[in-house]
Structures are given as C-alpha cells and as structure tokens.
Amino acid sequence: MTEGNFVDYVKVHLESGNGGKGSVHLHREKFITKGGPDGGDGGRGGHVIVRGNKNLWTLLGFKFKRTFRAGHGEHGSKNRSSGADGEDVYLEVPLGTVIKDSETQEVIMEITEDQEEKIILEGGLGGRGNWHFKSPTNQTPRYAQPGKSGQELDLILELKVLADVGLVGFPNAGKSTLLSVLTSAKPKIADYEFTTLKPNLGIVQYREFKSFVIADIPGIIEGAAEGKGLGHYFLRHIERNSTLLFLIPADSKDISQEYEILLDELRRYNPELLDKDRLIAISKSDMLDEELMTEMKMELDKDFKEIPYMFISSVAQLGLVELKDRLWAMLNK
Template identity: 80%
Template sequence: MTEGNFVDYVKVHLSSGNGGKGSTHLRREKYVAKGGPDGGDGGRGGHIILRGNKNLWTLLSFKFKRHFKAGHGEHGAKQRSTGADGEDIYLDVPLGTVVRDSETNEVLFEITEDGEEKIVVEGGLGGRGNWHFKTSTNQTPRYAQPGIPGQEKDVTLELKVLADVGLVGFPNAGKSTLLSAVTAAKPKIADYPFTTLKPNLGIVQYREFKSFVIADIPGIIEGAAEGKGLGHYFLRHIERNSSLLFMIPADAKDIVEEYEILLNELRKYNPELLDKERIVAISKSDLLDEELRSEMKEELDAYFKETDYLFISSVAQTGLQELKDRLWKQLND
C-alpha cells in the first residue's frame, strides 16, 4: 500500500432520512357507509450505520466521497398500510476506528470487532396515521402526524492502527529500514527526518509459519504530546499496539536521554502507554567497533536493569533474528 493510500483521519457529513407522514385516509367502500379512518403510519427514515470490517486497513474509501445521505421513509396509505422504511446506509470501516463528533470533539464510540454495527445518525420516526386518533367523540379524525425530520451530523473518523508491535523513535532512527528488512513492506526510506508521514504495516514471518504484525509509526519529536510536529496524528496509533519497540540509533548523542524523552512524551499523552511491554533496540550498530560497543554496553547495563535491550543493524542484517525471537516471546508470554 502506498503512503498516499493510507488514510487514517477523515471528516464526513452524514444525513439520515426523514420519517414519512401518516395518512389521513377515510375508508370508503360500496355498501360500507362511514367506514371510519384507516390511514396508515409513515415509514422510518434511513439510518447511517458504521460497520466494522476486518479486511480493511485504511479509511481510503472516504477520501473522495465524504457526504452520505440515507433514504426517506414513505408516507402511510389507506387500509392502515405503513409506509416503507427509508434505505439505511452502511459504511464499512477498519477495526480500530474511533468516531468523534466534529463540533464537540466528543468520542461517540469505537469500532473494534468484525461485523459490529453502530448507528451514527438515526432516521426520523414516521408519523402516525389518523386511525390512531379515533375517539368516541371524534369518529372521523382528519389529521395525522407528520414524519420527524432526519438529522445531520459532522463526524470525524480516526483510525488507530491495530498491530502487535509498534516502532517508537525519533525521526531517522532507522524504523522504516528495519521494517523493510524484516517484512515484505516497502516503506519510503531516505536520509532526512520525517520521511515517514503515515504508518506502514508489515507482517514478520517467524519460525514454523508463525507471524506477527509490526507498525512503523512516524517519528516522535520533543513536544509531540502537545501537538508539536505530527503530534497526536501518530501518538494515537501507539495505543493499539500490544508491545512497543523503542529504536535509538547508535550514533545518538545520548542514548539514555533520547529514551527518557520518548518515555516522557508517551507519559504526557497517555500514562497507560508505559504499562505496555517494551524492548529497546540500538539501531545502526554497524557503526560501532568492538571497543566502543563494550563501553556502551557497560553504561546501558547499568541503566536498563529491568528493560530488555539489544544491538541491531538492519543494513548489516545483524541482531534481527534475535530481535524477532525476543518480540515473539514477549508477545506470547
């Protein structure tokens, strides 16, 4: 999937159908004098319904069409015939889609299961026909209820990527290079920051035909939790990952400091993210000689006492199998 086809944030305008009006028909048949009211009820207006679809990975279907309108209910008829309900509109979305009211920013609901259906905008109710209003003192009511108008609503659809492992790191930490090395994904790779602007997904083939999904998420910068840089556009994707793989390049000025900044941004955005299992990968380790690696290992051993870490190089293809083994173990413990 190309970067331009990965759509994870759209605003759509939804309109439900109007309810049909009730009938004011009076029964008129040969040999039946003053048959009385027999006007039927109006039909319900169509709903706008979101439906979870496990085969979708993006909100691409909403890229070029963002206005949806359900059908109107038909009017009631004679012989107490109820009008047909308006046609419902079903919009399929990928699992992990969060639905917000665009005006208030309130979260309405989330779609997390395949086939799950949620009504976003309800259709208007049909009006009742005149036979409902017949009384002992009013045998021939000549009025009925009008249908209730449909509703209009602007909603925002946000996709939180569902993946087993999420890559977390600063721009140019080597996340996309790792993804291309361990999966068949072909993310854009270049030697400048913010090459990745949209999440990329890849399937890691493991031993004995097993596999897990890894997500390359756009790079974090300091202040991202306040919306700086790509801010919340990528932080929300981390919430859906089972495990986090922190990537820090071996040529960073201070590995521990970078790690602390990354942790702090996650903490400010959502403290629960720190409860996830995590592994730290020191990328671009092919730049280190044995002496420098030994010195760095002594320092990191003292700091990462409870956090698992390892040296890897996507270019030199070193440490990648060990990384897969540790991720698989962590995901299945």
C-alpha cells in the same frame, strides 16, 4: 499502499432520513360507503450506521465523499398499509477508528471489532395513521401524525492504527529499514529526517505459520506531545499497540538520554502508554566492533536495569531472528 493513500483523519457530514407521514384515509368499497379510518403509518427514516471492516486499513474511502444522506421513510396508505422504511446508510471504517463530534471534540464511539455495527444517527419516526386515533367519540378522525425530521451531524473520523508492535524512535533511526527487512512492506527509505509521514504496517512471518503486525510510526521529535511538528498525528497511533519497540541508533550521542526523551514524550501525551511492554533495540550495530559493543553493554546494563535491550542491524541482518523471538514472547506471555 502508497503513502498518499493512507488517510487517517477526515471530517464528514451525516444526515439521517425523515419519517414518512401517516395516512388520512377512510375505508371505501362497494356496498360500504361509510367505512372507518384505515390510514397506515409512515415508515421510519433511514439510520446512519457505522460498521467495522477488518479488510480496511485506511479512511481513504472518505477522501472524495464527505457527505452521507440516508433515505426518507415513505408515507402510509390505505388499508392500514405502512410506508417502507428509508434506506439505511453504512459507513465502512477500519478497526481502530475513533468517532468524534466535530464541534465539541467529544468521543462518541470507537470501532474495534470486525462487523461491529453502531447507529450513529437514528432516522426520524414515521407518523401514525388516522386509524390509531379512532375513538367512541370520534369515529372518523381526519388527521394523522406527520413524520419526525431526521438529524444532521458533523463528525471527525480518526484512525488509530491497530498493530501488535509499534516502532518508536526519532526520525532517521532506521524504523522503515527494519520494517522492510522484517516484513514485505515497502516503506519509503531515504537518508533524511521525516521520510515517513504516515504509519506503515507490515506482517512479520514467524515460525510455524504464525505472524504478528508491526507498525512503523513516523519519527517522534522533542515537543511532539505538545503538537510540535506532527506530534499529535504521530502519537495517537501508538495508543493501540500492545508492545513498543524503541529503536535507537548505535551512533547516537547518548542512548539513555534519547530513550528518556522518547519516554517523556509518550508520558506527556498519555501516561497509560508507559504501561505497555517495552523493548529497546540498538540499531545500526554493524558499525560497532566487539570491543566497543562490550563497553556499550556495560553502560547500558547500568542504565537499563528493568527494560530489556538488544543490538540489531537491519542491513547486516544482525540479531533479527532473536528480535522476532523476543517480540513473539512479549506478545504471548
């Protein structure tokens, strides 16, 4: 999937169907000139239904079609025949989609399971036919109910990527390179900041045909929690990951400080993110000799007493097997 095809935020307009009218009909046939009322009910209007689809990874299907209208219910007819219900409209969305009211920003629902269906707009009820209104004092009612009108709603569909592991780091920390080495994903890689503007997903093949999903979240910058840069667009994708892999390059001026800045951005955006399992990977470690790595370990042992860390290099394939082992153990503890 190319970066331009990853759509994670769209606005849509929805309309449910109107209910059909009830029928005003009096039974007439040969030798029965004054039959009673037999007008049927109108059909209900079509619903607008959201359905989860595990085979979708993006909201691309809503990029070019933003308006969805359900069918109207048909009118009732004679012989108490009810009108057909209006055709329902289904919005297929990827798992992890959050649905908000466009005006109030209130979260209406979230879709997290495959084939999960939720009615987001109900169709109007069909009107009752005149046979419902027959009584001893009014044996030939010549009126019926009109159908109820459908509803309209403007919504925001917002995708939060569902992945087992989320890569967290500053721009140009080597996240895309690591993803390309661990998985068959082919993210855009270049030597400048914000190469990645959309999350990239890849499946890591593990031992005995096991696998897990890893997401390369676009680089976080200081102030991202307040929306600086594209902060809110980036950070929301981390909410769905069960494990966070912090990637900090070995040539960073201060590894501990960089980790604390990243952690603080997550804390300010959503404190619950700190409850997730964390692992720190020092990337680009092929630039270090044994003596320098030993010195760094002594410093890091003081700073990271509770959070595990390890040295890796995507280019030199250093520590990647151990990295997969650790991540698998964290995901299945």
